Amino acid sequence: MRQFLLVITIVLLRWAFSVRCSNDYSKNDFPEGFVFGSAFSAFQWEGAVDEDGRSPSIWDTYLHSENGHGRIEDGDCDGYHKYKEDVRLMYEMGLDAFRLSISWPRLIPSGRGLVNPKGLRFYKNLLDELTRYGIEPHVTLFHNDLPQALEDEYGGWIDRKIIDDFTAFAEVCFREFGNEVKHWSTINEPNMLAWGGYDLGVIPPMHCSPPFGTGNCSRGNSSTEPYIVLHNMLLAHASTARLYKQKYKYKQNGSVGITCYAYWMVPFTSSQEDKIATQRAKDFFLGWVLHPLVFGDYPDIMRKIVGKRLPRFSKDESDLVKDSSDFFGVIHYTTMYIKHLSSSYQGDFNSDMNAALIPFGNSTMVAFDVLPWGLEGVLEYIKQNYGNPPVYILENGRPTSHNSSINDIGRVEFLHAYIGSVLKSVRNGSDTRGYFQWSFMDLFEFINFKYTFGLYYVNFSDPERKRSPKTSAFWYSAFLKGTTKVPKSVSSSLEFSSQ
């Protein structure tokens, strides 16, 4: 049945794309060693939130609070118990690599100190399983799930104490998993976390201060905290990267990078103001993370506008941060128009940037639109402005409402277009080395969990959390196996057998 569906699907897709895609391509067009994968993160996939010694993260706390948008149990995939089945699906799909994260509160429930043996065992088993099937793990150390214990004790990322605790957590991972893991990303989307969690107050720990953000936060300071938090993340990243170089690299030979949320940005109008605002927004969003890592300090425009509120790197810190990322993980979904803003309030990240982000496409849901040139723009911008570093695209994908059909032809259209744009960038000299589709299966989504990105549908009402392949799963698999082109004889015979 599956095989049959697969072929039918390919026929349909071939039909759908034969006209629109003048520049057809296959996996073989990518350089040798380029990896294709898919992804999920611990909190979004594992479930089992209070099993085997895991402690709560700030996301558990938020979801159980009055403002939380649902019970976590409603959206988990039970990956903790179903990891063998899932790795087998990855293998059957033909993935070269897989991006996952380690849950800090599962591995070290108090945030620091004792390692939870059952947590350790789970990640060893998972990584063994991936290795057994020849799937290369790309591991993110921190993907939003900060141990609540550290938030309670000193405010998490606000305090420089986090640098040592994060480095110690990373060391446990290097020591225990480093024989199998050669690609480490330290922190997921530091820029989005700092902006969303500490200026706007829309994601945990929901910090903001009036008149900024939602203005409905019980704690925070939108003028200062986003900058402090991002600064501490860069220092924690750099401290971790140094540790790896000093103690583990000579025997494990892996690499340590960081990720960055990367909208592509284009001016809303052709006015000079909007053009300048667009460059400013690129500096505030991408430059905030990438500039210190490449040049040792924040962009000049940020220093000028943010002034004293922007933390300074000491000479040693600047040296530590500069060149501390072996690669950049790009997280890209969509393109935004940028409009110059004359903000009536001054003094938070948003008003410092002084630019409005306006969704480019027609859809109400950001990231529905297919704008593949946006990813090309990001990759070209990084190439030209940051010395063409190695890049992995660690997230890219299209949401659909979770309850919609498993015939997700729109997702196929998106993936086909965006992977094509990666190929164009690589051909034009970008040192992009891998592409990870988000997400392997429907997950609990942090921002709006009615919309999911999975290649596999997951029935969250089913105690078994049954996984069912969508059309996109068949397409991606066919692409990975180099068989997207179906001979005519096969397609005509299938049209017959579908009667």
Ligand SMILES: *[C@@H]1O[C@H](CO)[C@@H](O)[C@H](O)[C@H]1NC(C)=O
């Ligand atoms: C603000 O928070 C309170 C309780 O913490 C909640 O009742 C209210 O709906 C929130 N308002 C907004 C606009 O989110």
Ligand SMILES: *[C@@H]1O[C@H](CO)[C@@H](O)[C@H](O)[C@H]1NC(C)=O
């Ligand atoms: C935020 O911090 C700055 C600098 O410490 C201070 O001047 C300002 O009053 C604080 N704002 C709030 C809302 O606490």
Ligand SMILES: *[C@@H]1O[C@H](CO)[C@@H](O)[C@H](O)[C@H]1NC(C)=O
């Ligand atoms: C280390 O890794 C690099 C690239 O990842 C590879 O070229 C090199 O051969 C490896 N060295 C050893 C000693 O395994």
Ligand SMILES: *[C@@H]1O[C@H](CO)[C@@H](O)[C@H](O)[C@H]1NC(C)=O
């Ligand atoms: C928006 O809709 C118009 C009219 O339907 C269409 O021509 C255009 O291509 C759409 N733009 C995007 C970015 O989808």
Ligand SMILES: *[C@@H]1O[C@H](CO)[C@@H](O)[C@H](O)[C@H]1NC(C)=O
């Ligand atoms: C599916 O979900 C969307 C978004 O939440 C909602 O608008 C729509 O009514 C739902 N459709 C069905 C059939 O439940």
Ligand SMILES: *[C@@H]1O[C@H](CO)[C@@H](O)[C@H](O)[C@H]1NC(C)=O
């Ligand atoms: C290709 O790369 C060259 C050299 O970096 C650059 O000038 C050009 O704009 C790039 N083309 C595209 C389409 O990005």
Ligand SMILES: *[C@@H]1O[C@H](CO)[C@@H](O)[C@H](O)[C@H]1NC(C)=O
């Ligand atoms: C999901 O699972 C529930 C419970 O087993 C079942 O009643 C329902 O039909 C399933 N939904 C789909 C779309 O398969």
